[in-house]
Amino acid sequence: MKTSYLLLCFTLLFSHIGFSQVEYKVLESKKLQAEREIKIQLPRNYKSNTDKTYPLILVLDGDYLFEPIAGNVDYYSYWEDMPEALVVGINQSESRKEDTRLDIQDQLPLDKGADFFEFLGGELLPLLEENYRLSNFRIIAGHDKTANFMNYYLLKENPIFHGYINLSADYNDRIANNLPEIISSSNNKIWYYIATGSDDAGKLEEVNSQMIVELEKIDNEKFFFYSNNFEDATHYSLVARAIPDAIEGIFSSYRPINTKDYEDEVLTTKGSFYDYLIDRYDFIEELYNLDIKFRINDIMAISAAIEEKEKFDQYKDLGKLAQKEYPDSMIGSYFLGRYYEENGRPKRAKKEYLVAFSLNETSYLTKDMMLEKINQLKENFGL
Template sequence: MKKLLLTLLVLLSARMGAQITSENLGSKDMDGTRKVTVVLPDGYDKREKYPLFVVLNASRLLEPTVTSFRYFSRTGEVPPSIIVGIYNDEDDVTVPEETGVPFNDTAVFFEFVGQTVIPRVQSKYSTNDFRGIIADGEAANFINYYLLKENSLFNAYISLSPNMMEKITNSIPEQLASFKTPIFYYLGWTQDEDNATLKKITDLDKLMSVKKLDRSFYFSQPFPKITTSTVSIMGISEALNLFFEEYRPISMREYAEKVLKVQNNTTQYLQDKYKKIKDLYGIDKEPLLDDVKAIYAAILKNADFESIPILVKYIKPYYKDTALPDYLEGDYYLRIQEPQKAFRSLQRAYGAKEIDFVTKELVSQTLEKLQKDYRGSLKTKKGDVVVKEQPQEQPADTESNSTETPAEGQQ
């Protein structure tokens, strides 16, 4: 964690580049306007759809949020996302003790986020249905009221050092357990909070930790003896790491503990993994090459060869312009001793675009071995890569070599 924090601090020292736009937005009931900043992910493509994360208290939380997303999205651990920072006033998010619910200014701001800011961003940019919200202090308590609605506005909540309203402490775990769609909730705090704040946070954590959640996910992290600003940096990164565990590429540990234990239809593991990504995050993720290679390696290790055609069919829409599907298909036919079919698949692979380990050299070597092993029995077509039979060397004429030269005979 210390190494991660150091890395993020280094990244924070750099200027936030990429596509950033800001505007002042308001509503008919709001007193004045609020600055809203939209940060698009690197390589934003309007043909793709992205998760949307709202950041309250943007003056202090937007930069660490953007940094965490950029760092983890570049390593493939978190999906590229659209981040919306709202520069709210403290009064916008401070729920009155006497009412226990958003009232007056907080009620107006509550509606402003859901009815003005989010629709505005969705109308301008390409978003999917997965939304998250990040806040600290009074705002971290405020965001719970979105969770307490019958239909939660957000799918993910990152609550950092919240100044909790005791009136809703019991309601939060009950509500989290009631949703039919998965909700992610992260609670992070420092143990150096004042006693009153710390007690309210830990009371909520105790209730949340023992609540049975069938579909939703709860994570908590008490950080020992750090400042609340450090909680923001470390907590956001930790929450994203936990929320998007299923999104990450197959790790060595996952490969050893899960993938290798699948004895039949190993490809189903890959299909289930990417279906879960769609179900949890609303993302149609293309199967990563490294994940495909991991599944292929497990298939070979477990001799589950009948999974290869299933793997080929699954990845073909994503890798149809490369040599990968045809090479894997050719390898399958070689293993079940169907040389003619293997020959045809490998011919197609040879003419396709190289990708990773499937190079022209590898395909050529495989074709060469195949043709040598089944010489004369393979049917070829015009344009096929054919290994020509090399003429055998003639043995040396031993008789002529032993003939003495005239000079030698005279001596």
């Protein structure tokens, strides 16, 4: 291994969540002068998709937060409501107090707290970058003390994390007084989530509610803010409700086209339906630093809009796109067949349907359907 100052001393014990592999490792840190246990959940298709990169979700309090976050990430990515991601949890059951130690006067990380701050950015992240295929989109999550602690990365000019999942953060004055102004003037994209509950511990509900009020005032197009105050939720029960809420908020622009999107955006777009699809994926790529494959669900939604509004000329570009993205599927040739059929070229349409018949069935498109289209053309045009 190239990294000399941080050695991986581990036995690969692994289990499976579905097809998501979880690795348990012990890191020997020069900065901490101690060993630290971490857990790593690999995306389901990590080993087979060797050219793909993945967002990172770093979980503090990994001894109890890793499993619920990793499980939700696996579930949401399975349904493509978020991208597949690498989830890394850091166990802190024996070191949490020292890891989050702050100076009493200036409330900045001190002693072991400063070491842990540097360990995350200076040792752990480089190690993960070296050994795993990571994209540039990184999220960090924490609970009460660790949630407050992770906000210190936002005090730096170029934060190493883009997303922050704050679960009942125990905000101190340093963070509470400076964070709104820092985010307001930031030129960096920031995704920020806060969760509290009506039965949160101590004054945490009040502190978090006040932070929500302050952050909601921010007018910065690069700041994406989500929050929730869960009714009848305690300091610990709110966590289970907040994790899926945070994922849905942070990745709301990533999800596939749903019924509401179809009615409110696709059908009402001023440009072509095909252009809407391209623009949507360009936005996802720019927003999350991800290069993702066009989803069949989204391609079929555009097809439905073309049929509903009878904009058959748009099938040509959609068909070429589908052939490029899914060369073994019949969808591309079927769309081109529809294009030629509706534009008075039955011979060319028949040819495309024959090609589609030889390829894999997808969605509602079947070989029987292709035969039916071919027979209709024969009957109508004597082909």
